Amino acid sequence: MAKFLIVEARFYGGLNDMLLSGARAALKAAGHESETITVPGALEIPAAVALADQSGMYDGYVALGVVIRGETYHFEIVAGESARGLMALSMDGIAIGNGILTVEDEAQALVRADPAQKDKGGEAAKAAIAMLELRTRLA
Numbered sequence: 848m849a850k851f852l853i854v855e856a857r858f859y860g861g862l863n864d865m866l867l868s869g870a871r872a873a874l875k876a877a878g879h880e881s882e883t884i885t886v887p888g889a890l891e892i893p894a895a896v897a898l899a900d901q902s903g904m905y906d907g908y909v910a911l912g913v914v915i916r917g918e919t920y921h922f923e924i925v926a927g928e929s930a931r932g933l934m935a936l937s938m939d940g941i942a943i944g945n946g947i948l949t950v951e952d953e954a955q956a957l958v959r960a961d962p963a964q965k966d967k968g969g970e971a972a973k974a975a976i977a978m979l980e981l982r983t984r985l986a
């Protein structure tokens with residue numbers, strides 16, 4: 848059994864709840880424990896993962912968030928930089944699954960957050976599990 852930390856940016860409560868449900872279900876189905884922390888937005892997720900990993904308390908991480916395009920360039924920053932930050936941590940050997948939705952509108956987010964539809968929360972959890980297993984095998 849491994850211990851995962853779910854780091855969620857609760858920008859859209861109902862959508863976040865759906866992502867969280869899918870991620871927790873996937874981790875539990877694989878026999879792993881999980882805890883959840885909340886950060887203000889997707890931009891804060893990579894730093895939260897880095898800080899949590901310094902504690903040595905967790906084996907892997909699942910990043911959950913919803914980024915919906917608005918009127919300005921900020922969407923590109925939030926979507927791109929949160930993904931880049933997670934990728935950098937992943938390249939350092941930290942087992943992470945990226946479940947940050949980057950979508951045009953709430954309808955697209957709903958389909959992807961829903962565990963009964965695209966279940967991106969569960970998908971991110973399964974990716975984190977797979978990367979931890981890979982790291983363990985290659986260690």
Ligand SMILES: Nc1c(NC[C@H](O)[C@H](O)[C@H](O)CO)[nH]c(=O)[nH]c1=O
Pocket residue numbers: 856858887888889890891912913914915916925
């Ligand atoms: N617009 C969205 C944000 N924006 C907030 C940023 O993530 C960040 O918290 C802020 O810029 C302060 O550093 N965050 C989301 O998760 N989703 C959005 O749609």
Ligand SMILES: CC(=O)[C@@H](O)COP(=O)(O)O
Pocket residue numbers: 914915916917918919920921922923925
């Ligand atoms: C992704 C965002 O930061 C976005 O929701 C902000 O909206 P806006 O670009 O209209 O300020």
